[in-house]
Amino acid sequence: MLSRQTKLTILKILSMFSVVRGYNIPIIALAQYLSAIFIMAPEKRALSVILDFNLFIIVLASSLTIASGYIINNFYDSKKDLINRPNKSKIDRLVSQRTKLQVYFTINFVIVLLALLVSFRAVLFFSVYIFLIWFYSHKLKKYPIIGNLTAAFLAVLPFFAILLYYKNLYPQIFAHASFLCLLILIREMIKDLENIKGDIANDYKTIPVKFGEEFTKKIITGLTILTIFPVYLLVEIYDVGYMDIYFYVSLIILILFLLLLWKAENKTQYLQLHIILKFLIVSGVFCIVLIDPQVLIHGKTLLKI
Numbered sequence: 001m002l003s004r005q006t007k008l009t010i011l012k013i014l015s016m017f018s019v020v021r022g023y024n025i026p027i028i029a030l031a032q033y034l035s036a037i038f039i040m041a042p043e044k045r046a047l048s049v050i051l052d053f054n055l056f057i058i059v060l061a062s063s064l065t066i067a068s069g070y071i072i073n074n075f076y077d078s079k080k081d082l083i084n085r086p087n088k089s090k091i092d093r094l095v096s097q098r099t100k101l102q103v104y105f106t107i108n109f110v111i112v113l114l115a116l117l118v119s120f121r122a123v124l125f126f127s128v129y130i131f132l133i134w135f136y137s138h139k140l141k142k143y144p145i146i147g148n149l150t151a152a153f154l155a156v157l158p159f160f161a162i163l164l165y166y167k168n169l170y171p172q173i174f175a176h177a178s179f180l181c182l183l184i185l186i187r188e189m190i191k192d193l194e195n196i197k198g199d200i201a202n203d204y205k206t207i208p209v210k211f212g213e214e215f216t217k218k219i220i221t222g223l224t225i226l227t228i229f230p231v232y233l234l235v236e237i238y239d240v241g242y243m244d245i246y247f248y249v250s251l252i253i254l255i256l257f258l259l260l261l262w263k264a265e266n267k268t269q270y271l272q273l274h275i276i277l278k279f280l281i282v283s284g285v286f287c288i289v290l291i292d293p294q295v296l297i298h299g300k301t302l303l304k305i
Contacts, residue, residue, distance in 0.1 A: 015094035016103065019074045020067040027282055028066060032059045032162050034288040039173055040166040042292065054118050058165055061114045061126055062158040068107040069133035069154070075100050076137045083198035118165075125164065129157055144207040148192070152185040172238035179230040179247075180281070186223050187277040189216055194270040217261055224254050239291075246287035250280055 036055060037046045049055065074081070074092055081089040108130050115122040133154055141147045156177050163173060192199065192206040193216055199206050208216045231251060235244045257276050264270055 011094050015091050018091045019095065019100065020070045022067075025063045025066055027285055028158060029059050029063050031285040031288070032062060032158055034285060035159055035176075036162050036166065038288050038291045039176065040162055040168050055162070055165065057114050057118050058122065058161050061111050061118075061122070062161055064107050064111050064114070065126055065129050065133070066158065068104050068111070068130065069137070071100050071104045071107070072134055073137040073141075075104070076141075080195070080198040080202045080204065083201055084195040121164070122161075125161060129154075129161075132157075142204045142206075144205055144210050147206070148185055148188045151188045152181045155184045156181050172234065172240070175230045175233040175238060179227060179234070180284070182223055182227050182230070183277055183281055183284075186220055187274060187281070189220050189223075190270055190274050190277060192216065193264075194267055194274060197267075220261060221258055224258055227251070227254060241292045242290040243287050246284060246290065250284070253280060 033050065033055075037044075037049050041049055075097060078089070078093070078097065081092070111126050111130065112123055115126045132150070136147070136150045136154060140150045159177060159180075189207060192208050193213060196206070196208045196213075198204075199209050207219065228251070231247045234240050235247050240247070253276065257273060260269070260273060260276075264273060
């Protein structure tokens, strides 16, 4: 039988795992590696990319930065989460606010040390990234539009760390990033609709709070229509191999998403929409392999433009 102290320690570890959303971070790390293999450096063999020490450090530092971001976001949102996510909040509160801050600063210190192993430019990038996440969690998150835009930008920033490392400025990279950014921006607005009660109680001036649910749905509809443009570029102009299947299916799912959006009226229905968007984002990570599976073994000379 486990002692009471051991059980408490396990519960606190699980609580911290919940705070940093440990289930999300491996997906982001995988997305960075797949982006490096199939988009940033397709001319290299996959194994050589995977064994690149500097790339490993960048991915690790990115993962830790995201984890520290979740911690500081949880720290500032603790009161709001009591209303919006009462069950998760009970688990998260097993770790004290003081401990969360101690872990937050420790992780950030480790991130800077890791970045030093790569270059001063990496130190500068991650220092700015850490500051932006803090500033978003502390200030910007409470304001409409700018908070949503910042959240979407911060979500795609880890991919720009890979972009800076390889120094490749292929235009299709920005088309991929635009599609992902739009999906994340839509998801952030769905989260605002989902969390409207907690936002009102804690004076968060989100779009649904300030302008109403119907206006928010109109903005989401407009953003969903905008996804057609990066999809067109990726499917018709640039070479994304068999990944065009993913983009065609995504458009069909987004049409269904809009139909459900205008029928949604409560937290449960908005949560379902959130799950649909999360599925599109996560499945898009795995579908990067479809760009050219041969890259895994041989690499190729150049991406076609």
